[in-house]
Amino acid sequence: MAMSTDKQLLIVEDDEGFARTLKRSFERRGYDVLSADSLETVTALLASRRPSFAVVDLKLGAQSGLACVQALHEHDPSMVIVVLTGFASIATAVEAIKLGATNYLAKPSNTDDIEAAFARSGGNPDAPLAPRPTSIKTLEWEHIHEVLKDSDFNISEAARRLGMHRRTLARKLAKRQVG
Incomplete structure (x- = not known):
């Protein structure tokens, strides 16, 4: 049908x-x-x-x-x-x-x-532009995700590029994962 x-x-x-x-x-x-x-x-x-x-x-x-x-x-x-x-x-x-x-x-x-x-496929020109304080943790989170994206979501490669152990990165991702 x-x-x-x-x-x-x-x-x-x-x-x-x-x-x-x-x-x-x-x-x-x-x-x-x-x-x-x-x-x-x-x-x-x-x-x-x-x-x-x-x-x-x-x-x-x-x-x-x-x-x-x-x-x-x-x-x-x-x-x-x-x-x-x-x-x-x-x-x-x-x-x-x-x-x-x-x-x-x-x-x-x-x-x-x-x-x-x-x-809501169109944008909202009246969306509020309230300033949002950026914490160090938020900046770190954004940087991690930028590197993840650049490494095609390969955790081992992202960890290498970030200069951290793969398991450390996996723990950070698991802790902050949304869903």
């Missing part, structure tokens, strides 16, 4: 359980849901399908979801793309938006959050 493509959604997520839960939840809301777990699967699906919406996990195993965001946006610039991540940082949010994402959500996010993000 294929539905019209105006509510066709592609979920790009390598966590099978989470992907299955999201798929069922969106199907109950009337979406025709496709699933992929890698850039290769996304590319194969785009050969025959044209989803209007996409939810992309930032970290797909050893791959970065940013490549999927780029491929989806190049395929259809009007597609509404929401990036989900358990490793939220300003650096990856900026890259996701530059590559075509319309929104960026930290995990845990549910179907309501994602659907609200679909509706």
Whole structure:
């Protein structure tokens, strides 16, 4: 029972359980849901399908979801793309938006959050510009995530570039992970 493509959604997520839960939840809301777990699967699906919406996990195993965001946006610039991540940082949010994402959500996010993000695909020029004090810990966190992004989310390589032991970096990531 294929539905019209105006509510066709592609979920790009390598966590099978989470992907299955999201798929069922969106199907109950009337979406025709496709699933992929890698850039290769996304590319194969785009050969025959044209989803209007996409939810992309930032970290797909050893791959970065940013490549999927780029491929989806190049395929259809009007597609509404929401990036989900358990490793939220300003650096990856900026890259996701530059590559075509319309929104960026930290995990845990549910179907309501994602659907609200679909509706907020435009920017808000009235967003408050309140000054936010930046702590040393926040600066460290941002730097770690910039290096992680630059090393394609390879923890061993990021630890080497940061000059710290791999296990130390893994502990820092586990402690601050959002979701």
